[in-house]
Amino acid sequence: MKKLCPFSKRWWCPELDGFKRPRSHASNEMYKYRDIADHPSKAEFKRLSRAMSDKIEEKRREHWIEWLENIDARQIYTANKVPDLRTKVDGIPKMATTNGEKAEALAEDPIPPDLTLSRRNPDGSTTLQIIETALTYKYLGVVFDPKLRWSAHYQKVIASSTWWSFQVARLSKISGGMPPHRIRQLYNTVAVPAFTYAADIWYTGVQNPPGSKKRTGSVAVTKKLVPVQRRAAKLVTGSLSTTAGDVLDAHTNLLPVDLLYHKILQRAAARLASLPPSHPLHSPVRKAARRQVKRHRSPLHNLFFLTGIDPTQIETIAPTRRRPNYVPSFSTHIKGDKAIALAEANRIHRIAPTSVHCDGSGYEGGVGASAVLFVNGIEKASLKYHLGPITKHTVYEAEIVGLTLGLHLLTSTSRQLHSITAIGSDSQATIKALGNQKPHPAHYLLDHVHTAAEKLHVKQDRIARADDRRAAIRRGNSWTDRTRRVIDLQIHWTPGHVDFAPNERADEIAKIAAMGSSSPQLSLPVYLRHKPLPTSIPAIRQAYLSDLQKCWKQRWKKSPRYPATHTIDKSLPSKKFLQLVKSLNRRQSATVAQLRTGHSPLNQHLFRIH
Template sequence: MYCQFIQPVALYGSAAYMSLSRKTNREKMDQVAAAGARIITGCPAGTRTRVVMAEANIRSISSLAEEQGAILRERVIRLPDSVPARQTVTRKMRKRLVNRQTWREEATKIAKEALLEETEREAMSLPPRPPWLSMGKGRISFHTESGDTTSRHDPPERRRAAAERVLEALPPTDSTYYTDGSTEKGFGVGGGGVVRIEQGRGNATWSVPAGKWSSSYRAEQVAFLAAVRDAAGAPKEVKTTRLCTDSLSLVTFLKQGTRGPAPETLTEIWTGLNHLSRRKVNVQIVWIPGHADIAGNEQADQAANTGRTLPQETAKIDLPSAKVAIRGVCWKKWSGTYHTTVPPEHTHRRATDGRCLKYESEWARRDQVLLHQLRANRCPLLQATLARWNRPDTDGLCPECGVPEDTEHVVCECPKYQAARSALLGHTPTLTVLQEDPDAVLRFFRRTGLLPEAR
């Protein structure tokens, strides 16, 4: 309920108004997020707010608003100069409230921290009408049949056989291109690779940079564009061309088109395909499964890895990659608040270091709540917690040991539960077991009788 309704409503328009809000108003908005976190986790009042937020895996409204503002600026600043929204973003305004930052200033600061101001941005523009919709002469066709009979979980030989059947069923072409993209750990320095097989100009393989901040999808786009550019410069004798890529997302997007502004790379791909269509070149755009031992695709993959080693200064950064960079900066800033507000000796920090709890599908709601409360060291099954609530029937001490009965004592130390502890958690477990093996902690509490059976 909170993540699907309350949070989106609170964030609506926050990119513009939150930066000008008073500190007290921001705190009121963040209190709503904290209240939602307490409901999600079941942690009682008195639990540190930042601990509860970490357990619920949600961020404060003000932190999310900063991120939304930076993303809004990135989206608008890529539009043409004639667009009023872009003029608003770039306009120099006199500050009326000198003690508060405008959303432009906050967004620009985040962009600088993400190093986006040091890289040329890829513009957004309205693309031409896709040629397969405007021409209507069947010169550009899409083929994704390989995915109808196989999945990514199938062995490589089966996926390769499916791709070969599709390629053999298509009419022969004068030239064939294989393209692939590669990035460092999913997002980072990227590169693209292209393999051309053609009798007229001969075979060729080359690499292109995709940028310092690139997603895999972005690298695939850059490689595909390089192939389209080369195909557009082919001799007039080339009347049929095949473009093969292992990015199903790219093929689907190119086929469907877009109703709004598109990145410059995709616009140039459509423009290049339009050019080929006007030259009466028949183009086959074919999806093939990746890492299926298809020779051309494997060569393109190697070329893409080489592309990551090329100088990246000339590569522009696209909007999706900029969003990832902004989210990384904002998340790092938000994570930093945990380490500055939660002391190193706190149970939650020693157990999780700010990481959230990963749910298992078979856990009941009360299991989830118990784990959240134990990790926060605010659980009604613990005598120390009851003493914090000034319960007259407890002194907060373990009846067996005479020391404060908190999460660490029950899970790691109390000799009364040593047999169950050794069997389920190890002879000398640490608090990190609450993060690394929470299911074992639940079994431990059931075996010791601390967690009553559900009625």
């Protein structure tokens, strides 16, 4: 049926409510005396149930007879859109194909019957198999119902969150339970994933539309999850049961439930936006994010409308990169001790004829990268590049871009590189990531580093074997450039901010780049010349989390508990309380929390309760 008729499912009337209330009362009485076999409440319940069923059948029949008598052309057209119906007459399946048969079937029962499958036997007889409609169906951990509503899954979520909160409570006794920060960690790593699983499918973010006092989204399930988190926060702090939930969340640094789900939804949207074109969801995701429809919104529409993420601007994470046994065309060196690493950096800078020092910086709200070329200890050239605002890019990305700038400087030289060619970086994370070929955020920049290093080897190979290459080309022989073992290319970790002059120079240029300055386009690597880099997933996650924290603080300032608590701790909501009680035992930390919240087992508070 493409569109329901205006009278569909309107056979319920106030008269039926009069049957419903006595039947509910009789049901309660029957349950109360369930141990007495011949109690009159059972007979009364059966009588009322039978009377109510008969009345429903009567009202439903009257309604559909009236509908058929007063039907107009538009309703006939709508009824004609109903597909063929399979009904039962005296237990025998019958197909309804004409409009009259369809209307009669709908008048008897507007809910479609169970599916009936038939199979012909070799002897000519027919075997019928009726497949009854399941009330709920669990698929990949999500509970569906025949009408694709989430009420059944909401019940599962609430039950799961309640169960896990009670499990956490078993380890949180005041007399000798786990410390507060460990209880919070357990709740975040075990309970939260349990009740936020697949939230991007069944949960719609709670919002306050402008000009409306009514909130929209999954408000009902959010309200039912608030007591669960309040119980968890009470367990973390060891506070009394009379303590308000907002002050507990502020002390434990647990995001309110609606903001927590916003964080989960934004993470899911960023993950979907980073899917490569080879993924089946790539096109549906971009189509859903392109515009917001007014009706029949899918979970993807709600997800991207809430988070505001544009998939065309997000970096793509490919499922495969290089082969698992790929060996980089350079060696990496990280000394465990900072003093030893500094001494090694000075030695390499002194003995290496050619060296490059790279850096990335987040400064004045921007992110920039730089590379400085030194020949025999003298600065010869430098490059800088402005990645963008810190809300879209990370310093980690800038460190990787700095390496590509350094390799580009080395490739731009027209002389042969002898002895050691060293590249210095003050980011251990970047150097370690060069050996990781698994997909992860910013891996496309690491691929540019490997490509640039191989390109450097190719150019040096052509310089070193120029005569052999020309001779092979003249003879018509094939020539393969070497991408490894042409020069001794090394990447070293050089500690930052320890008065190491080359690093300080690279840091100075990186800060200039962070403020918006870049080298001329033609002097940059090709992938940095035209389009800006795609938005970093970790950067937008951190920016979104900062926005949620600001929203939470504004909400906390409107709380009636704010004035009294603010005089004690002006940093709330924050991790300060957990850090304060980290060295205390469970009983002592609970006492501190009770005194800070004003709900403690002292006479003043106990008198107020009673």
